[in-house]
Amino acid sequence: MGILFKPDINNSDMEKFINNNNYHDAFKNSIKDLNGFWKSLASFYGIELNGSYKRGENFIDSSWFNETRINYTDLVLKNKNLNGYSIIYINEKLNEKRISWNELSVMVYNLAGFLIEIGLKKGDVVAGYINNNHYAIISFLAASLIGCTWTCVSQDFGLGAVISRFQQSNPKVLIASPFYYYNGVFYDKTNEIKRIIVSVKSIKNVIVTDKCDIDSFIFDNIRSSKNVNSNTFFNDPLWILYSSGTTGIPKAMVQSQGGIILEHIKSLGLHLNISKNSRFMWLTNTSWMMWNFMVSGLLLGSTLVIYDGNPYYPGNDDFWKAINKNKVTHFGAGAPYFSGLMKSGYDFKFYGDYIGSTGSPMPPEVFDYIYKNNDVWLSPISGGTDICTAFITANPLLPVIRGRMQCIALGADVSSYDENGLETRDVGELVIRQPMPSMPIYFLNDPGNKRYIDAYFSYFKNVWRHGDWVKIFDDGSVIIYGRSDSTLNKKGIRIGTGDYYSILNKIDHVIDSLIVGIELENGDYYMPLFVKLDTGINDDIIKNIKNEIVKDLGKRYVPDEVIQVPDIPETLSGKKMEVPVKRILSGYDIKNAYNKDSMVNPESMQFFIKFRERVMKMKPMKLK
Incomplete structure (x- = not known):
């Protein structure tokens, strides 16, 4: 079967949560009683849920803990008294900025107060046109704290793609980075920002991370003494993510405060074993859902190590020295990154605990390449922007098998269907048979949920068809063979x-x-x-x-x-x-x-x- 590694992780949250029981039994129980599972997960992490999960006549009509007051940023900033750092930012020049937990709290409350002062209220949208830096994280957390909805498109997107997304979400505030470096090249995005402001009529105020020729507020100069308190419920919007736009303009998918919190503490805390002792890094831009996924490491008190630039520049040695110098425990990237390292002949050494990949299948040969020099828990994961989580994922209690993913996630009723809608142990369509809390609460500009239904429920009746080819083995391990639909996935970035x-x-x-x-x-x-x-x-x-x-x-x-x-x-x-x-x-x-x-x-x-x-x-x- 090709077992490459057996994690030796004692006292993991997964082990405690399932109470030393067999994982496969725990998984079956989790999808048998979704209400009980999610309540027990929340309780395990000290979160009180009010109300219950109720399955509707179809997925979209299901309801999740409607009476629960909960706020993503409140939970993050409960960690403000932790020692150490909340964020370590690294750029291509290997310059670093370290932000303590208390500093993060001060910065978030300061920006949140300012957003209220310029007229933002619960339900308004805050947009980022920003690279992978600490400003992006602070901006998202400030928006969430006051009940605003975050949305972001990174600067490597073409201008038309940026505008088409923001014209759907209608942000009132744009937070932008006018300048950045990538692959050693300096980029000035001032003109693009001006075009966005002109094209997206809803934008009333602009905040920039660097002084430039735009009528705007400068991020570091913002000061506010406004008293800020959260007032959000489980099903209030947290952020808007965008589909890749296969059939026209991208779908603008709204995900909830509580749904994301539950999914991410499960995925990161139980499955990836991330905790306040972890340093978590994923190579991503701010458009990819993996940025949102990575940021949720803050919910568990981990330190985020974020890299802004091309990991191949100025050289592989410099990048991997920075990773190990900063004691990253959990490192992830798109699968093509590791394939690229293998083809280049570069042998990296990682001194942390976990390596993950996603975005596209990882070939068995890349497993061999990584294990040639590393004794590490390697576990690719798979999910989607539409649910902003991994339903095929890692597990600290299970072995790593060459070319496979370790397991289906707790609470994810994933199966493989043939063309007739029957469960199969052969390669089939990846489906989800019961709702998950991070599924979109709705799409923007979608009367009657028509686009939502067409996207996921038009193939099999009342079953979510995800658009991947999958094979689920008898031991619970999984292989994803790629997209069954027409979404493109070049270099791990879907479009x-x-x-x-x-x-x-x-x-x-x-x-x-x-x-x-x-x-x-x-x-x-x-x-x-x-x-x-x-x-x-x-x-x-x-x-x-x-x-x-x-x-x-x-x-x-x-x-x-x-x-x-x-x-x-x-x-x-x-x-x-x-x-x-x-x-x-x-x-x-x-x-x-x-x-x-x-x-x-x-x-x-x-x-x-x-x-x-x-x-x-x-x-x-x-x-x-």
């Missing part, structure tokens, strides 16, 4: 095909287009763009397409190839057939990959059937 189509639709000579991503066995990711043109393809057209993508989305989102096709496959309802094309190119049985009768132009698939011979030489990840 929707809709972001590409909105650009391509404006480009001369492009009649139609389709883009897919193919996971390869070696951990690489192949992302071809297929275009239907009104002329023959040439270097100028390809260059123009790539330049427009860089301008709107960024360099990391450029496709590997631009390929001319006779036609783009469409369903009878006019939808591009991205998933069937991905299946064909991934080696799926052709007769089961698509339904000719559901197509406007079934002959268009012949190109992709021929093209797959070329892709098969790249060894796409097979579904067994």
Whole structure:
């Protein structure tokens, strides 16, 4: 079975919580009685819940502990008397800033008071256009404290993608970093900030982290003596996260104060064994849900070690020396980061306890690479922006098996379904059969929950279909094989095909287009763009397409190839057939990959059937 490691963690919170019982029995009990499970979890961490969980007729109608007063920031700042640091910030120049727990409390209350003074009230939205620094964390905590809703888009997103997200959430305050470094290059985002302010009409005030040519308040100059008290309930909004935009504008998903608190203390405290003795670091930007996940380490009193920049710059040695110098105990990154280290031939040494990865599957060879020089608890995790947690996760009580994830999380009724909606032990669709508290309470601008229902509940009746291929083994370990839907996942960062189509639709000579991503066995990711043109393809057209993508989305989102096709496959309802094309190119049985009768132009698939011979030489990840 390939056991690589057995965690030797005594007295873990997981061990205490399940009272030394068998994990698999504890898991079964947790999904058998969700109300009892979540109440016992809250009690274990000293949180009082009032009311109960009540399953509605469907997922969206379920209710969670409606009578509970609870506030994320209040729980974080209960740790203000802890010794040590709340945040250690590191940038590419390896400069550091350390913030004590008491300093964090003072900064958060100061900003929260100021936000009230400039007119913010419970329910208003505060937006960040900001890099991964301490200002982002302080801003989020201050917004949460006064019942405002946080939302954030990082600066590596193209301007169009930023504006389309903020125009949905309508923030009243924008908190922005005008300057930052990445990969040794200085970036000035002043003009982008000005464009955001003009385009997002709801913005009334701007706070910047550095003095610049914008009518704004400077973060470090803000002072307030306003008395601040929280007044939030379990189901009040905490933050807005955005989907990748596969079928048009990104879905703006609102998650609750209490739902996130419960999910994150479970995921981080029980499953990742994070505590006040931990130093927790995850390589992420502020748009990725892993930033939100990482910040919740503060709920458990851990120190966050945050890195602002490219971990490959100025060199791998410098980055890993900084990690070990700062005594990071829990380190995580997107799986492609570790694949990249392996391919570069760099052998890192980590002196902490846990290494995690997410964003895409970790190939077995990368497990071998990490264990070549490290005796460490390695446990990839998997979840999604839509629930902002991991439902396939780590476990300090279980062995690490090569190429697999350790277990399904407590309270997550995850299963694998075949195309008929029946449970299977073969590879199937990852589904969640009962609600989880961090699922969105609603989408913005979604009358009747239509987009919400279409996104997750249109495939199987009243069962959440997540869009991953999964296999669950008899011992409870899991393999995720990649996306079953059309979301792209290049270099561990998910983005929707809709972001590409909105650009391509404006480009001369492009009649139609389709883009897919193919996971390869070696951990690489192949992302071809297929275009239907009104002329023959040439270097100028390809260059123009790539330049427009860089301008709107960024360099990391450029496709590997631009390929001319006779036609783009469409369903009878006019939808591009991205998933069937991905299946064909991934080696799926052709007769089961698509339904000719559901197509406007079934002959268009012949190109992709021929093209797959070329892709098969790249060894796409097979579904067994």
